[in-house]
Amino acid sequence: MKAAVIGSGAWGTAFAKVLGDAGSEVTMWARRETVAAEIRDRHGNEGSLPGIRLSKRITATTDLAEAVDGAELIAIAVPSQTLRGNLADWAGFFPADATVASLMKGIELGTLKRMSEVIVETAGVAPERVVVVSGPNLAPEIAAEQPTATVVACTDEDRARQVQHALATPYFRPYTSDDVLGCELGGAVKNVIALAYGMASAIGLGDNTKASLITRGLAETSRLGVALGADPLTFAGLAGLGDLVASCSSRLSRNRTFGEHLGRGESLEQAQTATRQTAEGVKSCLSIRDLARAHAVEMPIVEQVEKVCHEGADPRVAVKLLMTREMKPES
Numbered sequence: 648m649k650a651a652v653i654g655s656g657a658w659g660t661a662f663a664k665v666l667g668d669a670g671s672e673v674t675m676w677a678r679r680e681t682v683a684a685e686i687r688d689r690h691g692n693e694g695s696l697p698g699i700r701l702s703k704r705i706t707a708t709t710d711l712a713e714a715v716d717g718a719e720l721i722a723i724a725v726p727s728q729t730l731r732g733n734l735a736d737w738a739g740f741f742p743a744d745a746t747v748a749s750l751m752k753g754i755e756l757g758t759l760k761r762m763s764e765v766i767v768e769t770a771g772v773a774p775e776r777v778v779v780v781s782g783p784n785l786a787p788e789i790a791a792e793q794p795t796a797t798v799v800a801c802t803d804e805d806r807a808r809q810v811q812h813a814l815a816t817p818y819f820r821p822y823t824s825d826d827v828l829g830c831e832l833g834g835a836v837k838n839v840i841a842l843a844y845g846m847a848s849a850i851g852l853g854d855n856t857k858a859s860l861i862t863r864g865l866a867e868t869s870r871l872g873v874a875l876g877a878d879p880l881t882f883a884g885l886a887g888l889g890d891l892v893a894s895c896s897s898r899l900s901r902n903r904t905f906g907e908h909l910g911r912g913e914s915l916e917q918a919q920t921a922t923r924q925t926a927e928g929v930k931s932c933l934s935i936r937d938l939a940r941a942h943a944v945e946m947p948i949v950e951q952v953e954k955v956c957h958e959g960a961d962p963r964v965a966v967k968l969l970m971t972r973e974m975k976p977e978s
């Protein structure tokens with residue numbers, strides 16, 4: 648397959664490596680010429696994935712039209728909140744029948760749309776051409792070829808299978824799904840729960856607390872998903888529980904790490920200065936909260952994370968408020 652990967656950060660680079668190792672010819676698009684030159688000439692991207700060597704089947708450019716020229720698959724890994732603006736500039740260059748894969752895990756501020764919806768709306772791509780790839784996929788582990796599994800979700804089963812085959816390597820095992828909505832929500836909400844988990848770790852809370860956060864976090868994710876029409880079983884799978892556990896338990900997770908900074912009492916600005924990569928949950932906690940409210944779905948952990956991130960609330964007070972909510976049945 649001829650593929651393009653737009654975005655040369657940690658995930659774009661690791662994803663390009665998977666595609667290259669699985670046999671595709673890959674052209675990456677980078678914003679900075681120094682990054683494109685390093686990928687093209689030295690087969691690495693030290694700033695995003697130190698020590699990783701990329702296949703010679705991978706090249707890079709800063710010219711978007713060149714990157715997507717003739718591509719059968721275009722995978723996009725830029726920050727969720729910039730996607731709409733990016734596509735306004737890029738979409739005219741996409742080949743008419745290319746599959747567009749969203750690698751992003753966020754919900755757009757203001758519109759409350761999922762990334763696949765933004766792609767359909769802004770790039771004029773039919774929904775059945777959009778594939779979502781989501782699962783327990785920490786980029787540095789994948790780049791180091793540590794085995795993991797993922798989900799390739801698309802309403803068009805054949806297209807999902809094509810992408811599944813284009814991604815299969817001995818260290819990356821893709822499964823297909825037709826639940827695009829559920830996979831996207833699982834990926835976006837787990838970032839917010841990982842922020843909460845990081846806060847809990849930093850304030851010294853124990854394993855019972857953390858297990859409760861994961862379990863109740865998954866409960867509120869599923870509640871929102873079901874209200875919006877997702878398959879509840881998706882949340883028990885790789886793009887739900889799998890991704891939630893990976894992000895909460897790993898020190899490699901940028902969202903968990905960001906939460907740790909907030910839990911240590913840093914302000915949002917201080918945490919942003921200390922962690923420079925994309926921690927999607929920081930913005931998506933606002934849009935997910937609004938989405939939940941719009942559908943009358945209770946998401947108490949998301950509500951509290953938003954208060955800590957954007958209203959200066961103390962994480963310890965947030966825990967207290969969560970623990971003293973009205974008593975109710977588990978489900």
Ligand SMILES: NC(=O)c1ccc[n+]([C@@H]2O[C@H](COP(=O)([O-])OP(=O)(O)OC[C@H]3O[C@@H](n4cnc5c(N)ncnc54)[C@H](O)[C@@H]3O)[C@@H](O)[C@H]2O)c1
Nearest residue numbers: 654655656657658659724725729751752784785786924925
């Ligand atoms: N890193 C992971 O392990 C991982 C795994 C799965 C999914 N994701 C998701 O992939 C997406 C990208 O994450 P990442 O890890 O690659 O982030 P990153 O911070 O490592 O890289 C982001 C990339 O986007 C580019 N970028 C930043 N602002 C931009 C703009 N205004 N226009 C165009 N490009 C811009 C940066 O130059 C960089 O190449 C996020 O939605 C994230 O949740 C990340």
Ligand SMILES: O=P(O)(O)OC[C@H](O)CO
Nearest residue numbers: 782783784785900901902
């Ligand atoms: O580093 P994070 O927190 O953005 O998580 C990365 C991936 O989404 C894990 O699957």
